[in-house]
Amino acid sequence: SAVISQKPSRDICQRGTSLTIQCQVDSQVTMMFWYRQQPGQSLTLIATANQGSEATYESGFVIDKFPISRPNLTFSTLTVSNMSPEDSSIYLCSGKKGANTGELFFGEGSRLTVL
Amino acid sequence: KQEVTQIPAALSVPEGENLVLNCSFTDSAIYNLQWFRQDPGKGLTSLLLIQSSQREQTSGRLNASLDKSSGRSTLYIAASQPGDSATYLCALNNAGGTSYGKLTFGQGTILTVHP
Numbered sequence: 001s002a003v004i005s006q007k008p009s010r011d012i013c014q015r016g017t018s019l020t021i022q023c024q025v026d027s028q029v030t031m032m033f034w035y036r037q038q039p040g041q042s043l044t045l046i047a048t049a050n051q052g053s054e055a056t057y058e059s060g061f062v063i064d065k066f067p068i069s070r071p072n073l074t075f076s077t078l079t080v081s082n083m084s085p086e087d088s089s090i091y092l093c094s095g096k097k098g099a100n101t102g103e104l105f106f107g108e109g110s111r112l113t114v115l
Numbered sequence: 116k117q118e119v120t121q122i123p124a125a126l127s128v129p130e131g132e133n134l135v136l137n138c139s140f141t142d143s144a145i146y147n148l149q150w151f152r153q154d155p156g157k158g159l160t161s162l163l164l165i166q167s168s169q170r171e172q173t174s175g176r177l178n179a180s181l182d183k184s185s186g187r188s189t190l191y192i193a194a195s196q197p198g199d200s201a202t203y204l205c206a207l208n209n210a211g212g213t214s215y216g217k218l219t220f221g222q223g224t225i226l227t228v229h230p
Contacts, residue, residue, distance in 0.1 A: 001161065042204065042220040043159075058217070092158055102147045102166070102208055104218060106159035 002029050004107035006093050012113045018081045021110045023093030025074050029105075031096040032070060034078045037109070038089045046091075049076040083114045117142040117209050121221035128195055128228055136190040136224045138205030143183045149218065150179050150190050151204040159204065163190070195228045202226070 003026040013019050025032060032049040047055040047068055055068035070076040080087050093107040118141045128134055138148075147166050151159040163172045163179040165188070171180040178191040192199060202225050206218040 006158075042222050043206075043218070044220075045217050090156075094159075103149065103161060103164040104206075105161055106151075108158040109156075111156060 002026055002095055002097050002105040004029070004093055004095055004105055006107040006110050008110055009108060010111040010113075012115060013083050014115055015084055017083055018079055019083065019112060020077050020079045021091055021093075023076045023078070023107060025076075025093075025095045027074060028097045029074065029095035032076045033094045033096075033104070034066070034068060034076070035092045035094060035106075036089045037092065043092065046078070049078075080112065083112070085114045088112060088114045117145075117207060117219040119205060119207055119219050119221040121203075121205055121224050123224060124222065125225040126227070128226075130195060130197060130228055130230050132195050132228075133191070133193050134195055134226070136192070136203050136205075136226070138188040138190070138221055140186045140188075140207055140219075142207075142209060143186050144209060145183065146208040148179075148181055148188050149206045149208070150177075150188075151206060153202045153204060153223070155202075162203075192226075195226075197228050197230055199228050200226055 005024050034046040035043045037043045045058050046061045047057040049055050049068050049070040051070045067079045090109040090111050092109045094104050120139045122137045149164045150162045153159050165172050165181045176193040181188045202223040204223045205221040
């Protein structure tokens with residue numbers, strides 16, 4: 001399995017603020033993705049983090065709200081901007097290794113609570 | 116649009132039982148199917164990956180099968196243990212290439228194995 005680490009693991013934030021989540025992967029990972037899991041729900045893909053270029057966002061997610069960076073192959077950040085209580089979720093970084101199996105691995109997630 | 120359904124939503128069994136978790140999907144044109152385990156408040160652990168050309172995969176006490184024609188997958192857990200208690204998620208990838216990371220998840224089955 002690939003090693004994927006995220007931080008912070010959890011945080012409590014005030015409405016209107018922004019928080020950046022960091023994700024570090026091992027060198028086996030070639031593609032990186034960000035998912036959201038709202039309370040009691042399953043996972044939804046936010047975007048694909050592209051190295052050195054703008055992320056590819058899924059329908060319903062926009063760059064102004066969820067800016068993503070991936071400055072190099074093994075590191076990415078997701079910012080949740082201008083947070084509201086509806087943004088309270090677990091945000092998960094995931095990655096795919098270079099081998100053509102399609103298997104995805106996930107980090108431990110970052111649990112955000114917005115007051 | 117792919118829809119994934121997992122039945123049952125919750126399952127409680129005594130230790131030692133063999134059990135089956137079910138996953139059904141509407142679009143059989145899948146690239147692969149992956150079973151995950153999620154412990155409360157945690158990230159996802161990949162359990163088994165089945166490619167579209169495969170019928171089953173095994174890992175230890177776990178066996179996953181895939182029947183594309185009927186749109187079904189099952190996860191069989193043999194000799195269940197309390198440590199197996201978790202939420203089990205089924206996820207499908209409908210396309211390879213640049214869509215490797217876009218998994219469609221089911222809502223999960225919450226499994227409780229009591230001593």
